[in-house]
Amino acid sequence: MTPAKLPHHTIEGAPAAPPLLLGSSVGTSTALWDAVAPELSTTHRVVRWDLPGHGKSPADLIGPGATVADLAALVLALADSLGIDRFAYAGVSLGGAVGLHLAAHHPERVESLAVICSSAHFGGSARWEERAALVRREGLADLARSAPDRWFTPGFTVPRLVDDHRGTDPDAYAACCDALAAYDIRESLAAITAPTLVIAGREDPATPPAHAREIADAVPGASLTELAGASHLAPAERPEAVVAALRTHLTGAAASGTAVRRAVLGDAHVDRAQGNTTPFTARFQDFISRYAWGEIWTDPTLAHRERSMITMTALVAHGHYDELAMHVRAARRNGLTPEEIGAVLLQTAVYCGVPAANSAFAVAQRVLAEE
Template identity: 80%
Template sequence: MPHHTTEGPDTAPPLLLGPSLGTSTALWDAVAPELSAAHRVVRWDLPGHGRSPADLIGPGATVAELAGLVLALADSLGVDRFAYAGVSLGGAVGLHLAAHHPQRVTRLAAICTSAHFGGAGPWRQRAATVRREGLAALAESAPQRWFTPGFTVPALVADLRAADPGAYAACCDALAAYDLREAMASIVAPTLVIAGREDPATPPAHAREIADAVPDAWLMELAGASHLAPAERPAAVTAALRAHFAAPARAEGGGMAVRRAVLGDAHVDRAQADATPFTARFQDFISRYAWGEIWTDPTLSRRERSLITLTALVAHGHLDELASHIRAARRNGLTPEEIGAALLQTAVYCGVPAANSAFAVAQRVLAEEE
C-alpha cells in the first residue's frame, strides 16, 4: 500500500492528491491545508518515493498499475468515489482513473501533465541511466526542469535524491508505455487542466491537447509557473482547485450534500422528518439557498464560514442553533481551542452575557462529544 497522509474532516468529500515523479507528499504542502477545510484530503507517495515501499512496482511497470495502487488505497480508507488532482505522473494516474474507472472519480484536476510524455525512447533511456548510475545527476538538474529561473524548493529536490533508483526507473517505464490519447474522449468527470506557461517537461500544448480531447474540460495557464505549479504558484493553484472541487455541491440536491456534511445526517434527517406541508418550502429554501449557494461558494472555506456563523448566532442569542453549529464547526476541522477563541472574541463585540451563554452551550456540546 502506498504511504499516505490524511487531513480534514472524516465526513468531508474525499479528495486524493497525486505527486509528480521524483517528489513526495511534500509537493502539496502549500495547498493541502487549505483544501482540507472543505475536503478529506488524502496525499499519497509513489513507490520508492517519500515513505512508500519501493517494491510496490518493478521493471516494466505501467500507469495502470499505479492507478490500481490508488484504488486499493481508496478502498482501504472506505472511499468509494473521490475527487482527484495530480501533477505530472500523478496527473497521468488521475487521467487513467477517470478514463478506465469513471464510476470512482467525481471530478478531476490534471496539473502539468500529458496524455503522452513524448514517446518511449527518452524514458527508457532515463530508466537505464538511473538503474546504472543512481539519481544524483538528475537531482542536480531538477531545479531547471521543475521551476522557473531563480526559484527552487530544496525539500523537493531532496525528495528526488532520496528516492529509490529502482522504483524511480520503474516509474519511468510506466511513462514510456503510457499513451492515453485514444481514451481521452471517454472521460466524463468534470475536468480542470492546469498548465505552467514556462513548463519544459509538459509544455502548455500538452495541456491544450487534454482540454481539447476531454469533453467540456476547462483549461488554465499559469504565468510564472513551471512543472511543479503547486509548489511555485500555490495560491493560484489552491484558488483554482477550491473553485473546481466546490462546484458539484451546487448541483447536488440544492446543497443537501453540503448540509449533511456540515450538520450531520442525524440533524438533517430530524429536520426532514419534522417537516410539514407548512414548513416544507422553508426546508427547501434553506437547502437551496443557504447550503446550495452560500456554503458552497469557494471564496471562504468551511472553517471560515463556521467561525462567522458562530459569531452571528452568539450575537443574536440563537443558542439552539449555536449548539448545532458547534458540532458543525468540529466537523469542519475547528478545534475546541479555536471555538473557545472565537467565543472569547464575541465577548468583546457581542457582549459578555451573550458570550457567557455561548460558552455554557459550547461546554455542554464538547463534553457530549468527548
C-alpha cells in the same frame, strides 16, 4: 492487481468531508502539496499519496515494466482501504497521468478530476527508457542536481523537493520511468465523463501548455487554466493560484446544487439561509448544497415531484414539521396539486401513524391557505 502493501499517505480534513486524493510527480513526495493541501482540507478530506519508492512509500510496490495502470490500481486499493468509494482527484505530471487513467477506465470512482502539468503522453518511450537505464546504472545523483532546472522557473527552488528526489529509490524511480514510457491515453480521453480541469505552467519545459491544451480539447467539457510564472511543479511554485483554480473546480457541484436548491425551495429561502451562514455553519451549508442538492436532487432517476413526495413522507415520519412546511411549498413548485399532497399525507397516516399525519395535515393546510 490487489497489492499486499499500500502507498504511504497522509490525511487532512474532517473524516466526513468529501474525499480529495492528491498524486505527485515522479521524483517528488507528498511535500509537493505542502502549500496547497492545508488550504483544501478546510472543505475536503485530503489524502496525499506517495509514488512507490518516493517519500515513505515502499519501493517494491512496483517493478520493472510497471505501467500507469499499476499505479492506478495502487490508488484504488488505497481508497478502498480508507472506505472511500467516489473521490475527487488531482495529480501532477505522473500523478496527473494516473488521474486520467482512473477517470477513463474507472469512471464510477472519480467524482471530478484536475490534471496539473501533465500530458496524455510524455514524448514517446525512448527518452524514458534511456532515463530508466541511466538511473538503474548510476543512481539519481545527477538527475537530482538538474532537477531545479526541469521543475522551476529560473531563481526558484524548493530544497525539500530536491532532497526528496535525491532520496528516491532508484529502482522504483526507474519503474516509474517505465510507466511513463508505455503511457499514451490519447485515444481514451473522449471517454472521460468526470468534470475535468487542466492546469498548465506557461514556462513548463517538461509538459508545456500545448500538452495541456491537447487534453482539454479532447476531454468533453474540460476547462484549461494556464499559470504565468509557473514551471513543472506548479503547486510548489504558484500554490495560491493552484488553490484558487482547484477551489473553483471542486465547488462546481455545490454551484449546481445551489441552482437546484433555488428552483425547488425558492430564492427567498436560499437567500435567507445563505445570509444566516456563519463560519460555524458554512461547512454544513456547503455539504447540503453539494450532496443533498448537487447529487441527490440532480439525479435524473426520479423527477422532482417524486422526490417531493418521498421527502414529505420522511419528514412526517420523523416529526420535522418546520421542514415539512418548507417542502409543501416545494412540492407545489414541483407541480403537485393540493389533492396530491393530501394523498401523500393520507398515506403517511397508514405507515407513520395517525397523530403524525394529523399534525402534517395541519401544517400543510396552513401553507396551502397562505397561497
